[in-house]
Amino acid sequence: MAYSEKVIDHYENPRNVGAFAKDDPTVATGMVGAPACGDVMKLQIKVSADGIIEDAKFKTYGCGSAIASSSLVTEWVKGKSLDEAALIKNTDIAQELALPPVKIHCSILAEDAIKAAIADYKSRHGS
């Protein structure tokens, strides 16, 4: 199966790979996995006092499409408010990366990862 140029670009030069310090109170983490392919995705956001996502990092074990989807999401969420970031849809990711139908679940995983990170932040900051 041929990957699109954008997937290959993100796969070869993934943006924002890594992790923030676990004990940083401004950091929240979303962990999601896809049993069907065994992919595991961790997405972290660093949120400013006024609720803006200042930085994001990810670590994904999975196929090229899963890595590209999470890499793209970390780029997209930077500078967004939590509510804006929560509006990111898997269909937007799939369209941007030109994912074929069999790889749509990778974009679902990335959407669920950012949602999980936002939920983690909100649960820890009581909003």
Place this chain on the structure above:
Amino acid sequence: MNYFQLFQVPAQFDLDLTELGTRYLELQRNFHPDNFAAGSERDRLLAVQQAANINDAYHSLKQPLLRAEHLLALRGVKISHEQRSFTDTGFLMQQMELRELLGDILHSSDPYALIDEAEQQIQQQKNVLLKLLAQALEANHHEQDLQAADIIRKLKFFFKLQHELELIEQQLQD
């Protein structure tokens, strides 16, 4: 289609694989397309279809995870094509750590020691989960079936890890 019925074996997780293999050969013989060469077009097509069903059924029944999934599907719990993300954070953290351990193997001065360690961890946890799966399926109640579905999801991650580990071992040998 009920694969257990097709193979005339009890619809349960704990199956006698030798019996399954014998039944497979019998069925394959009975429905071999050659037996229907003189039959009508319709009979030939049905035989081809049945031969395909028999192969699918055998493929599913002999593998524990696919067998468990089929059993659950017959009980109304379908998980084979689900696209829902798995969100058990503690479990996924542990998966991440195992993936990191696997990632260290190729750069290690003693890769085989790390392979042994990973292999041991994966096997041990897989065996624990397989036992829990057998227990949950044995109960044959909806609540335990849902638990079984969750155990299958976890086991899939371990089967994937094992596959990754095999790839690393191959890479090491090359």
